[in-house]
Amino acid sequence: MPEAGSDAVMAARGAGRRWCWPAALAAFGFAVAATAASPVQINAKAWLLQDVHSGRVLAEHEADRRMEPASLVKLMTSYVAFFRIAEGDLALDEMVTVSRRAWKMGGSQMFIEVGTRVSVEDLLKGIIVQSGNDASVAIAEHVAGTEEAFVQFMNEHAARLGMTGTSYANSHGLTHPDNYTTARDVAILMRALMRDFPEKYAWHSLESFTYNDIKQPNRNRLLKRDPSVDGGKTGYTKAAGYCLAVSANRDGMKVVAVVMGAPRSSERFRAAEALLKYGYRNFRTSLVYAEKEPIGTIRVWSGDRPSVQAGVARDLWLTVERRKADHIDTKVAFEEPLIAPVPEASRVGTLEVTLEDEKIAELELIALAEVPQGSLYRRAVDWFWLLWR
Numbered sequence: 001m002p003e004a005g006s007d008a009v010m011a012a013r014g015a016g017r018r019w020c021w022p023a024a025l026a027a028f029g030f031a032v033a034a035t036a037a038s039p040v041q042i043n044a045k046a047w048l049l050q051d052v053h054s055g056r057v058l059a060e061h062e063a064d065r066r067m068e069p070a071s072l073v074k075l076m077t078s079y080v081a082f083f084r085i086a087e088g089d090l091a092l093d094e095m096v097t098v099s100r101r102a103w104k105m106g107g108s109q110m111f112i113e114v115g116t117r118v119s120v121e122d123l124l125k126g127i128i129v130q131s132g133n134d135a136s137v138a139i140a141e142h143v144a145g146t147e148e149a150f151v152q153f154m155n156e157h158a159a160r161l162g163m164t165g166t167s168y169a170n171s172h173g174l175t176h177p178d179n180y181t182t183a184r185d186v187a188i189l190m191r192a193l194m195r196d197f198p199e200k201y202a203w204h205s206l207e208s209f210t211y212n213d214i215k216q217p218n219r220n221r222l223l224k225r226d227p228s229v230d231g232g233k234t235g236y237t238k239a240a241g242y243c244l245a246v247s248a249n250r251d252g253m254k255v256v257a258v259v260m261g262a263p264r265s266s267e268r269f270r271a272a273e274a275l276l277k278y279g280y281r282n283f284r285t286s287l288v289y290a291e292k293e294p295i296g297t298i299r300v301w302s303g304d305r306p307s308v309q310a311g312v313a314r315d316l317w318l319t320v321e322r323r324k325a326d327h328i329d330t331k332v333a334f335e336e337p338l339i340a341p342v343p344e345a346s347r348v349g350t351l352e353v354t355l356e357d358e359k360i361a362e363l364e365l366i367a368l369a370e371v372p373q374g375s376l377y378r379r380a381v382d383w384f385w386l387l388w389r
Helices: 070-086 120-128 133-144 147-161 183-196 198-205 265-282 376-387
Strands: 018-020 046-051 057-061 095-097 117-119 208-211 214-217 229-237 241-250 253-262 283-289 296-301 307-312 316-321 327-334 347-355 358-367
Touching: 046 183, 046 265, 057 183, 057 265, 070 120, 070 133, 070 147, 070 183, 070 198, 070 229, 070 241, 095 120, 095 133, 117 120, 120 133, 120 198, 120 208, 133 147, 147 183, 183 198, 183 241, 183 253, 198 229, 229 265, 241 265, 253 265, 253 283, 265 283, 296 327, 296 347, 296 376, 307 347, 316 347, 316 358
Parallel strands: none
Antiparallel strands: 018 327, 046 057, 046 253, 095 117, 208 214, 229 241, 241 253, 283 316, 296 307, 307 358, 327 347, 347 358
């Protein structure tokens, strides 16, 4: 029975300071193949390993190659449903009447019966854990009226997320000429699921799910073999081969591994294990500065207060390659003179991060509070002093 198918489911701180870390920034687009310089050997058509927080690609091969996704399609089916729940247009306890079309779906099954009413939560777990094609169609029809209309939502979300190599033709992943994706796009979707819906993504770590007195195991064997693996999705059709997307978290470093087109089921798991081992042995990810964490203080002229704290608008994560170097520098450059009014979150400078004198990141520094104009007296005094700066 085809799986698509069939599947289941701190940092050094302080501006201008040098740190000795036992690692270096992850290589940009670093590709790993079976070479002397890169010992990872993988028997699959395409694969990718990416850090979730920093977005650094740690290893890849044919990551932009168009591939059949099989049941990895269901990652987007779940994403669309989670999105509608977050928008208030769908509820987990909402009941869905199973259509004949959903009931008749081939491939992997949740084993829902035509005409019965099933909760949205049960259907989603049936999609995620049991990889039910029947559950996928039932959700699609309930959300959008028809599966075809639901597929439009899937493609719209893919475009919004930047999945430029992806097209969906159905909600379940059975072979269709307009069903295709890339390993890179699957990683984008996995990261979006974890970022946007972390509580519901946790359902991908369920080891089994029982519906209608039928208990089915999650087909992601790594959930039992590796305690750091916390989710993912398997997929298989004859045309797609064996596919797998997994996430893992060790010591605060969270990565996604995607394997597509493996010749055997065991190969996809072995490949993912090899990628995870490679990533955790050779790289480290740290949060250098948190969103809106104060990094420095800048003088404000003509304001109702003399200074304002500055920070970065988003978390700054760096993925470090252990073999390359162990020194990272930061440099703060403020835009001076800074004259009130200063809106909150307005740009007040830049934070530059370098590794061995090579710039590896640059972020805007923003004002962490508003500074209105000061009194007429304050503005006159500061205007005088600015003339003599």
